[in-house]
Amino acid sequence: MAFEKLSEGLRSAVDSLRKAVVIDRRTVKNYTKEIQKTLLSADVQIEQVFELSKRIEERGLLEKPAGMLSRRENLIRITYEELVNLIGTGESINIQDGQKILLVGTQGSGKTTTVAKLGRYFKKRGLHPKLICADTFRPAAYEQLRYLSEEIDLPFYGNPGEKDAIKIIKEGIKEFKNDGLILIDSEGRHKLDKELMGDINKIYSEIKPETVFLILDGTMGQQAGKEAEAFKNSSRIDGIILTKLDGTAKGGGAISACAKTGSGVNFIGTGEHIRDFEEFNPEGFVSRLIGFGDIRGLLEKAKEADFDERTAERLMSGKFNMNDIYSQIQQMKKMGPLKQVAGMLPFGAKIPKDLLELQEEKLDKFIYIIDSMTPGEREDPAIIKRERIERISSGSGTRPEEVREILNYHRKMKKMMRMFGDERKLKRLMRRIGGAGM
Numbered sequence: 001m002a003f004e005k006l007s008e009g010l011r012s013a014v015d016s017l018r019k020a021v022v023i024d025r026r027t028v029k030n031y032t033k034e035i036q037k038t039l040l041s042a043d044v045q046i047e048q049v050f051e052l053s054k055r056i057e058e059r060g061l062l063e064k065p066a067g068m069l070s071r072r073e074n075l076i077r078i079t080y081e082e083l084v085n086l087i088g089t090g091e092s093i094n095i096q097d098g099q100k101i102l103l104v105g106t107q108g109s110g111k112t113t114t115v116a117k118l119g120r121y122f123k124k125r126g127l128h129p130k131l132i133c134a135d136t137f138r139p140a141a142y143e144q145l146r147y148l149s150e151e152i153d154l155p156f157y158g159n160p161g162e163k164d165a166i167k168i169i170k171e172g173i174k175e176f177k178n179d180g181l182i183l184i185d186s187e188g189r190h191k192l193d194k195e196l197m198g199d200i201n202k203i204y205s206e207i208k209p210e211t212v213f214l215i216l217d218g219t220m221g222q223q224a225g226k227e228a229e230a231f232k233n234s235s236r237i238d239g240i241i242l243t244k245l246d247g248t249a250k251g252g253g254a255i256s257a258c259a260k261t262g263s264g265v266n267f268i269g270t271g272e273h274i275r276d277f278e279e280f281n282p283e284g285f286v287s288r289l290i291g292f293g294d295i296r297g298l299l300e301k302a303k304e305a306d307f308d309e310r311t312a313e314r315l316m317s318g319k320f321n322m323n324d325i326y327s328q329i330q331q332m333k334k335m336g337p338l339k340q341v342a343g344m345l346p347f348g349a350k351i352p353k354d355l356l357e358l359q360e361e362k363l364d365k366f367i368y369i370i371d372s373m374t375p376g377e378r379e380d381p382a383i384i385k386r387e388r389i390e391r392i393s394s395g396s397g398t399r400p401e402e403v404r405e406i407l408n409y410h411r412k413m414k415k416m417m418r419m420f421g422d423e424r425k426l427k428r429l430m431r432r433i434g435g436a437g438m
């Protein structure tokens with residue numbers, strides 16, 4: 001398994017955060033220290049590590065937690081965001097039949113294997129990949145790709161007698177009638193040098209591939225970034241594919257160093273077999289490292305509307321009126337069904353059942369009803385008696401029962417708040433809103 005160490009380290013840091021009694025400056029410092037240690041041992045560049053931990057620290061201490069998150073949850077969310085930021089810059093590349101993809105890289109980086117992996121990947125997605133071997137440098141290259149193409153049942157073209165790579169590619173394109181998605185395996189020299197670059201650039205200008213992928217051996221760790229930089233300086237690169245991430249603890253370094261060059265990683269190879277290959281998605285990758293369930297829950301919660309503190313204050317002071325209900329409804333509409341919301345509030349269990357059943361449609365009606373009230377009625381709903389109910393109902397196009405319903409709702413909310421009795425207890429609960437989850 002790739003990234004086991006990195007994942008373990010990050011999870012253990014997050015765990016220590018959960019166990020901490022308070023989230024103060026020291027806890028945050030210790031937490032970022034652990035993150036640093038983990039990233040450094042994954043070979044992430046030291047400047048990148050310090051930059052990231054500084055940002056986590058600053059944001060963790062200064063930022064107001066998003067949505068209904070507690071400070072510690074927010075810290076984990078920030079970590080997630082910063083990690084995604086660290087490893088992701090690649091734009092998604094639009095690949096279709098009728099295009100040509102050229103794979104470049106030094107010998108042994110995994111080009112030939114990756115041509116086959118990409119072929120399988122795009123075949124599974126309904127495209128029609130066709131493989132061309134244009135490595136005239138390595139004698140066994142032709143056989144290797146021919147063999148792999150048979151394994152995944154894809155058309156293959158090569159010409160072991162021909163020494164001119166460009167000629168072979170042109171022959172292949174002709175043979176395939178310029179149809180389907182043409183994947184071109186290019187030559188690889190032992191090291192990155194002028195000659196290799198010259199050849200690649202010749203292929204590039206003659207063949208005009210829509211996409212050029214640079215294949216890099218992930219076991220290089222952060223060194224992969226240097227190689228990516230060197231390639232980029234002498235040839236066009238549209239994306240990076242990192243290979244052999246199964247056999248290294250330095251994968252994190254390789255990915256983040258590539259991201260730093262501005263060409264993000266698009267795919268990763270995680271084993272010798274053709275199926276050991278996946279599209280690289282920074283969000284998915286980081287949530288897998290930290291634990292999917294955790295992150296998804298946090299992100300959802302962060303999106304949820306902030307609990308209106310002013311409303312809470314007013315609830316406590318007993319001044320709760322229709323204006324508060326109005327803003328409450330606006331929030332509920334943002335948050336989804338009240339039933340779901342209730343589970344997230346510390347006093348959720350105490351919300352009367354009929355309030356939980358409020359539907360979206362109802363909420364809209366309530367809004368119309370409140371819009372039809374006079375400012376005085378909104379301030380003090382108790383003055384709304386029969387005639388006013390009639391007027392409001394016809395003004396808002398609703399039934400009088402529905403007007404009564406919202407008046408009842410208001411009374412119940414007020415009463416519910418009184419159930420807490422002790423104001424200090426309620427205040428404490430309110431302060432902990434969002435902090436109850438962990």
Ligand SMILES: Nc1nc2c(ncn2[C@@H]2O[C@H](COP(=O)(O)OP(=O)(O)O)[C@@H](O)[C@H]2O)c(=O)[nH]1
Nearest residue numbers: 107108109110111112113243244269270271272
């Ligand atoms: N473990 C592992 N080995 C890989 C991966 N990709 C390629 N290889 C191996 O790396 C070696 C070189 O690969 P090859 O495709 O021939 O590289 P090329 O010289 O760039 O064409 C082969 O032994 C492959 O099986 C990978 O993702 N994981």
Ligand SMILES: [Mg+2]
Nearest residue numbers: 111112135141
């Ligand atoms: Mg090869």
